[in-house]
Amino acid sequence: MTKREVRFTVNGEARAVLVEPRRTLGDTLREDCGLTGTHLGCEHGVCGACTVMVDGQPVRSCLMFGVQAEGAEIRTVEGLAAADGTLNPLQRAFWENHGLQCGYCTPGFLMLATWLLERGEPFGEEEMRHVLSSNLCRCTGYQGILDSVRQAARELGQWTESAPG
Amino acid sequence: MNWVGRRLPRTEDPPLLRGEGRYVADIAIGAKVVRFLRSPVASGRIATLRPPALPPGTVFASGADLAGVKPIRPALRRFDYKAVEQPVLPLDRVHFVGQPIALVAAESAELAEDLVEQIELEIEAEDPAVGLEAALAPGAPQVHAVAPGNVILEGAIRPEGFAAAMGAAAHVVEFAFRSHRVNATPLEGRGGCAEYDRATGRVRLAASCQMPHMLRSGICDLLGLPEADLQVIAPDVGGGFGQKMALFPEYPALVWLARAYRGRFAWIEDRNENLTASAHSRDQKHVLRAGFDAEGRILALEADILADVGAFSCYPVTSGVEPLMALAEYPGPYRLPAYAVRARGVLTHTCPMAPYRGVSRPVITFGIERLMDRAAAATGLDPVEIRRRNLHAEFPAKSPTGFVLDAASYIEALDEAARHLDIPGFRTAQAAARREGRHLGLGIAVFNERTGYGTPAFAARSMEIVPGYEVVDIAMTPTGEVEARIGSSPHGQGLRTTLAQIIADRLGVEPAAIRIIHGDTDRTPYGWGTFASRSLVIGGGACQVAADKLAAKLKRAASRLLQCGEEQVTLRDGEAVSGTGASVALKEVARIAHQRSELVSDSVGFNLAESGSYDPPGTFSNACHACIVEVEAATGAVRILRYLVVEDAGRIINPMIADGQVRGGIAQGIANALLEEIVYAPDGNCLSGTLADYIPPTCAEIPAIEIHHLETISPATLTGAKGLGEGGTIGAPAAVCNAISDALSSFGVDVTEFPATPPRVRALIRGAMIRGKA
Numbered sequence: 001m002t003k004r005e006v007r008f009t010v011n012g013e014a015r016a017v018l019v020e021p022r023r024t025l026g027d028t029l030r031e032d033c034g035l036t037g038t039h040l041g042c043e044h045g046v047c048g049a050c051t052v053m054v055d056g057q058p059v060r061s062c063l064m065f066g067v068q069a070e071g072a073e074i075r076t077v078e079g080l081a082a083a084d085g086t087l088n089p090l091q092r093a094f095w096e097n098h099g100l101q102c103g104y105c106t107p108g109f110l111m112l113a114t115w116l117l118e119r120g121e122p123f124g125e126e127e128m129r130h131v132l133s134s135n136l137c138r139c140t141g142y143q144g145i146l147d148s149v150r151q152a153a154r155e156l157g158q159w160t161e162s163a164p165g
Numbered sequence: 166m167n168w169v170g171r172r173l174p175r176t177e178d179p180p181l182l183r184g185e186g187r188y189v190a191d192i193a194i195g196a197k198v199v200r201f202l203r204s205p206v207a208s209g210r211i212a213t214l215r216p217p218a219l220p221p222g223t224v225f226a227s228g229a230d231l232a233g234v235k236p237i238r239p240a241l242r243r244f245d246y247k248a249v250e251q252p253v254l255p256l257d258r259v260h261f262v263g264q265p266i267a268l269v270a271a272e273s274a275e276l277a278e279d280l281v282e283q284i285e286l287e288i289e290a291e292d293p294a295v296g297l298e299a300a301l302a303p304g305a306p307q308v309h310a311v312a313p314g315n316v317i318l319e320g321a322i323r324p325e326g327f328a329a330a331m332g333a334a335a336h337v338v339e340f341a342f343r344s345h346r347v348n349a350t351p352l353e354g355r356g357g358c359a360e361y362d363r364a365t366g367r368v369r370l371a372a373s374c375q376m377p378h379m380l381r382s383g384i385c386d387l388l389g390l391p392e393a394d395l396q397v398i399a400p401d402v403g404g405g406f407g408q409k410m411a412l413f414p415e416y417p418a419l420v421w422l423a424r425a426y427r428g429r430f431a432w433i434e435d436r437n438e439n440l441t442a443s444a445h446s447r448d449q450k451h452v453l454r455a456g457f458d459a460e461g462r463i464l465a466l467e468a469d470i471l472a473d474v475g476a477f478s479c480y481p482v483t484s485g486v487e488p489l490m491a492l493a494e495y496p497g498p499y500r501l502p503a504y505a506v507r508a509r510g511v512l513t514h515t516c517p518m519a520p521y522r523g524v525s526r527p528v529i530t531f532g533i534e535r536l537m538d539r540a541a542a543a544t545g546l547d548p549v550e551i552r553r554r555n556l557h558a559e560f561p562a563k564s565p566t567g568f569v570l571d572a573a574s575y576i577e578a579l580d581e582a583a584r585h586l587d588i589p590g591f592r593t594a595q596a597a598a599r600r601e602g603r604h605l606g607l608g609i610a611v612f613n614e615r616t617g618y619g620t621p622a623f624a625a626r627s628m629e630i631v632p633g634y635e636v637v638d639i640a641m642t643p644t645g646e647v648e649a650r651i652g653s654s655p656h657g658q659g660l661r662t663t664l665a666q667i668i669a670d671r672l673g674v675e676p677a678a679i680r681i682i683h684g685d686t687d688r689t690p691y692g693w694g695t696f697a698s699r700s701l702v703i704g705g706g707a708c709q710v711a712a713d714k715l716a717a718k719l720k721r722a723a724s725r726l727l728q729c730g731e732e733q734v735t736l737r738d739g740e741a742v743s744g745t746g747a748s749v750a751l752k753e754v755a756r757i758a759h760q761r762s763e764l765v766s767d768s769v770g771f772n773l774a775e776s777g778s779y780d781p782p783g784t785f786s787n788a789c790h791a792c793i794v795e796v797e798a799a800t801g802a803v804r805i806l807r808y809l810v811v812e813d814a815g816r817i818i819n820p821m822i823a824d825g826q827v828r829g830g831i832a833q834g835i836a837n838a839l840l841e842e843i844v845y846a847p848d849g850n851c852l853s854g855t856l857a858d859y860i861p862p863t864c865a866e867i868p869a870i871e872i873h874h875l876e877t878i879s880p881a882t883l884t885g886a887k888g889l890g891e892g893g894t895i896g897a898p899a900a901v902c903n904a905i906s907d908a909l910s911s912f913g914v915d916v917t918e919f920p921a922t923p924p925r926v927r928a929l930i931r932g933a934m935i936r937g938k939a
């Protein structure tokens with residue numbers, strides 16, 4: 001099948017890649033951009049391991065074609081830590097609260113939670129559970145993940161004890 | 166400084182959090198992509214198999230190409246086990262939907278999949294045997310000729326005097342129950358990348374596996390390769406839960422390809438393959454009959470166990486693992502004077518069975534804990550009291566199948582759980598809710614978990630391949646770090662952190678100075694990987710032995726430098742300190758031992774390397790799980806309101822990691838109780854091929870889990886630790902289903918089939934209401 005060129009930015013860096021139109025964004029990031037931090041757990045839109053941010057929204061990169069990302073601003077897990085590897089507050093919270101075991105689901109949860117934390121509307125327990133129930137983790141039983149996101153939200157001033165409204 | 170017992174954050178985490186882990190699919194980028202053609206029918210003869218037109222640079226292979234590769238033939242040294250063979254790629258017959266038949270390798274996954282679709286395949290379909298009942302029916306289609314009647318294994322115990330023991334019972338409780346088939350569903354599926362090294366003629370296989378050495382042995386045996394010519398690596402592994410122990414045909418096929426075409430070939434399975442064609446578990450039916458005396462003490466238990474093991478046996482543990490574990494471990498933590506059992510493994514034309522966290526124990530715990538509740542009702546005792554009367558209280562105790570139960574806290578854990586639950590308070594709330602038409606229930610599950618068992622335990626199972634021991638090679642480098650090479654192979658358990666905690670205490674260094682090296686057959690001693698709640702106990706014990714030997718060597722070298730007797734030297738805070746307080750940094754001792762060896766070599770030789778091994782008899786951790794649910798009568802939906810665990814795993818090395826194991830296991834156990842089920846159509850098609858059909862829980866279904874610890878330090882293990890990796894999955898189905906049964910008690914029905922999905926719970930209620938009207 002013929003390949004097409006797509007241009008977008010990933011973590012602020014401009015990229016131009018040649019991909020088949022049927023290649024998913026997840027495969028495009030992993031295979032054509034070398035960004036293997038984004039994981040594929042089902043490739044049918046259920047597990048959320050492949051979650052990245054596209055133009056400020058969390059997106060399942062297995063449900064979008066690479067060519068659909070033309071002109072988009074994409075963020076992946078590789079863009080979260082500082083250049084020297086220092087973890088950001090959300091990543092540090094996952095470390096301190098045992099928010100991961102095998103780590104396979106972790107990039108997806110980090111990107112989903114990043115969206116929640118950057119949205120600018122404080123959230124509480126119920127909304128956190130609602131949003132994070134988009135993704136699957138097979139190892140942790142979720143408590144460590146919820147504890148991590150709660151801690152990060154508190155630290156970043158995004159937490160309310162009871163959800164607004 | 167005591168590092169053991171601290172909630173040390175894991176050394177594994179920072180790279181994983183930065184997206185810098187390396188899983189097999191990450192390693193595989195750039196390799197030729199392998200896709201398999203899988204059987205669309207459950208049973209039949211391959212009539213036509215023709216490759217597609219192959220573009221340059223692509224490869225097609227089928228059973229004919231792999232004619233020199235031996236079939237996978239797991240074996241038990243038991244006369245009642247029938248050794249069935251699984252070809253890596255079949256020549257003539259298929260045995261289950263999803264069985265690999267042929268493969269294509271191409272530049273991209275897209276192209277490989279296109280080509281697989283163009284393979285010409287015709288199968289003359291035959292009637293399959295699907296499900297326990299169908300496979301055991303007279304005249305059922307035979308899955309393998311060597312196993313007539315589709316029974317691959319049959320074990321039985323019936324002691325003399327059993328009938329008399331049962332005959333003395335004041336109450337007899339009898340019921341059948343059904344545990345449906347599940348898939349372990351690690352979030353990362355299986356996958357491998359095999360690369361031929363033209364310079365050395367060796368192959369390096371990176372595989373998402375739990376037992377790298379075992380995988381190497383298995384593949385080399387099939388291909389007739391010297392083990393020295395195959396390196397197996399388990400890189401970061403995205404969960405395994407037992408599923409990734411097995412030798413699957415895809416791996417020898419990859420190594421064959423790499424050698425035949427002198428290249429790099431990778432297969433990364435998709436979710437559909439994982440759900441339908443990796444391995445399934447827990448498809449069992451049990452019939453229990455038990456006699457109790459008038460005071461509710463169990464006198465005799467008779468169990469008839471059937472396990473659907475699918476179409477082939479799994480290497481190395483064989484498909485005996487489920488029926489035989491159920492047979493051996495049914496009595497659990499209870500005193501049982503007389504035990505009779507028959508267990509059969511039944512072949513069907515479905516995906517093969519492999520171990521899944523807990524193996525048969527979630528099923529037998531469901532059985533015995535339902536039995537206790539039914540017996541409580543029959544004898545008029547409450548569920549806590551009947552358990553208290555029957556649990557072992559004196560140790561060491563002996564089980565009817567010959568296990569020695571080391572010190573544990575069966576009754577204490579039960580009482581502690583009851584205290585936290587406030588059962589009288591709950592009963593009041595339950596009665597009040599019932600008056601409003603709401604159905605609350607409380608369920609309890611007490612169990613023990615056999616962990617950390619070494620060679621003798623596996624040898625007793627008559628396995629042809631006997632796992633068990635662990636060896637740890639430890640050394641201090643010239644710059645003073647400690648390298649420990651282990652045969653265990655963690656995949657999310659955090660062993661790099663916990664083993665470093667153990668070693669740090671023995672050597673008086675910080676965990677940060679310790680590197681745990683694992684998952685690479687070129688760099689680690691032969692070992693058995695990570696499964697059966699063994700690694701912290703056995704690998705940890707071997708680390709302790711090895712570290713103690715290294716500590717002795719360091720003391721010996723330091724005593725030369727400090728000019729004192731070696732018995733006066735202690736190691737702490739990175740130094741060797743003499744009785745007078747004189748000290749030398751361990752880094753300095755390490756440098757001298759390697760680079761100024763003339764000063765110490767007559768005492769310690771020319772390096773700081775030691776090896777330790779450990780092969781314990783095994784221990785039993787224990788727990789009590791308790792659960793409160795609300796059942797919505799109109800829909801059959803179940804909501805968990807509270808979940809509580811009292812866990813005793815002996816000495817806890819890292820409480821944060823221990824709790825994580827418990828919580829993760831319980832989430833899987835709750836899923837087993839309520840949600841997850843692999844369903845087959847009668848024609849042998851698997852209907853659970855996506856995560857929309859097979860539904861692992863999200864954080865919306867898993868409640869906060871309260872964990873309370875007891876610490877019975879095990880005399881049976883070196884570190885005092887007992888394993889706990891599987892406990893969560895073991896207790897949860899029984900606790901949740903018992904709670905549902907309690908909630909349904911006003912309807913006079915109970916749960917004898919799990920997962921207790923809304924349709925099943927609703928059917929129970931509807932049946933009771935119809936009977937009530939009649």
Ligand code: FES
Nearest residue numbers: 041042043048062
């Ligand atoms: S891989 Fe995209 S949702 Fe699972």
Ligand code: FES
Nearest residue numbers: 101105137138139
């Ligand atoms: S940490 Fe393994 S899937 Fe979440």
